[in-house]
Amino acid sequence: MNSLRNYLKLIPLTALPLLALGCASTQPPRELIDARAAYARAAADQQVNSLAPTQLHVAKTTLDTAERHFREDGDEPETRDLAYIAERRARYAEVQAALLNAQKQKVEATAEAQRRLVAGAQQSQADLQKTKSQLDQEKARRQQAELRAKEAMDSLARIAAIKQEDRGMVITLSGSVLFATGKWTLLPSAQTRLEEVAKALKEQEGHRFTVEGHTDSVGNDAANQTLAQKRADAVREFLVSRGVPADQIRSTGVGEARPIADNASAEGRANNRRVEIIVEGGGSGANRPAGTTGGSGMSPGSSSGMGTGSGSGATGTGTGSGAQGSGSGQTPGQGSGRGTGTTGSGTGTTTQPTR
Numbered sequence: 001m002n003s004l005r006n007y008l009k010l011i012p013l014t015a016l017p018l019l020a021l022g023c024a025s026t027q028p029p030r031e032l033i034d035a036r037a038a039y040a041r042a043a044a045d046q047q048v049n050s051l052a053p054t055q056l057h058v059a060k061t062t063l064d065t066a067e068r069h070f071r072e073d074g075d076e077p078e079t080r081d082l083a084y085i086a087e088r089r090a091r092y093a094e095v096q097a098a099l100l101n102a103q104k105q106k107v108e109a110t111a112e113a114q115r116r117l118v119a120g121a122q123q124s125q126a127d128l129q130k131t132k133s134q135l136d137q138e139k140a141r142r143q144q145a146e147l148r149a150k151e152a153m154d155s156l157a158r159i160a161a162i163k164q165e166d167r168g169m170v171i172t173l174s175g176s177v178l179f180a181t182g183k184w185t186l187l188p189s190a191q192t193r194l195e196e197v198a199k200a201l202k203e204q205e206g207h208r209f210t211v212e213g214h215t216d217s218v219g220n221d222a223a224n225q226t227l228a229q230k231r232a233d234a235v236r237e238f239l240v241s242r243g244v245p246a247d248q249i250r251s252t253g254v255g256e257a258r259p260i261a262d263n264a265s266a267e268g269r270a271n272n273r274r275v276e277i278i279v280e281g282g283g284s285g286a287n288r289p290a291g292t293t294g295g296s297g298m299s300p301g302s303s304s305g306m307g308t309g310s311g312s313g314a315t316g317t318g319t320g321s322g323a324q325g326s327g328s329g330q331t332p333g334q335g336s337g338r339g340t341g342t343t344g345s346g347t348g349t350t351t352q353p354t355r
């Protein structure tokens with residue numbers, strides 16, 4: 001301490017301002033302080049290091065030059081200029097890195113959008129193909145169903161009369177082959193025929209069915225109505241038991257109210273004793289059996305059509321002409337014919353049940 005005091009005493013008073021000035025010059029200029037801070041911030045940024053390493057290196061070189069000048073020359077204009085340039089280059093490195101990062105993100109976003117667009121297009125194409133395949137399968141299924149329905153009706157036409165009317169396709173079964181006289185219990189032979197009817201009805205997709213019971217005019221109206229209803233109910237119950245949906249089929253008794261032939265003759269009464277099954281909504285003819293472009297009849301012992309003709313049964317023969325359509329008899333003792341005319345008559349020997 002004493003030596004320092006002695007040293008100071010040796011310094012001339014005129015040198016003190018110069019000493020103070022030298023101490024003041026050791027403080028870095030503001031430009032150099034800002035340059036150091038800017039470079040430190042940029043160097044600490046991983047994005048700048050990875051995307052703008054060249055610009056960061058240039059900023060570091062310029063800062064080092066400014067530091068060297070400061071050490072050698074102090075706070076000189078050249079030192080401040082170099083420091084300012086170093087600070088701007090550090091900031092430029094940050095800006096350049098941010099710009100490159102934005103461009104990179106744009107490229108990635110564009111690539112992702114393109115990928116999604118391609119994926120969406122591929123998915124749309126896959127969905128389109130799937131829909132087309134489903135439509136093709138549905139079309140094939142519908143065509144197969146229509147073919148089965150037509151084949152079923154063609155098969156049914158061999159054992160029952162089928163004709164197309166405004167109310168739908170009408171399947172007519174003779175009452176004499178279904179029931180004993182005055183009864184509503186199905187005969188064993190009737191069940192075989194109704195099995196075929198059930199198969200055909202189950203193939204008629206999208207249709208509803210009505211079973212109608214009809215009688216001749218023998219007896220009083222009330223009895224005939226009751227008999228007709230019970231016979232229709234019996235047929236409906238049998239068809240439901242064989243798989244026809246119960247909610248798609250109903251039964252009703254018509255009785256003697258809607259004859260198709262003259263009740264004055266035994267043949268006419270036989271024709272009127274029948275059960276009709278109406279396939280509702282079948283007017284388009286899509287499932288119409290072959291040969292049923294108009295009306296056709298197959299009632300035992302009767303004839304109808306557009307011409308004259310003759311028919312024979314198992315135990316009798318007859319000739320006649322009818323109003324419209326065609327028909328053939330398929331039970332013992334009954335005849336059939338085919339012909340034209342607006343009125344008709346026939347002769348023959350037959351055995352006919354009543355009611």
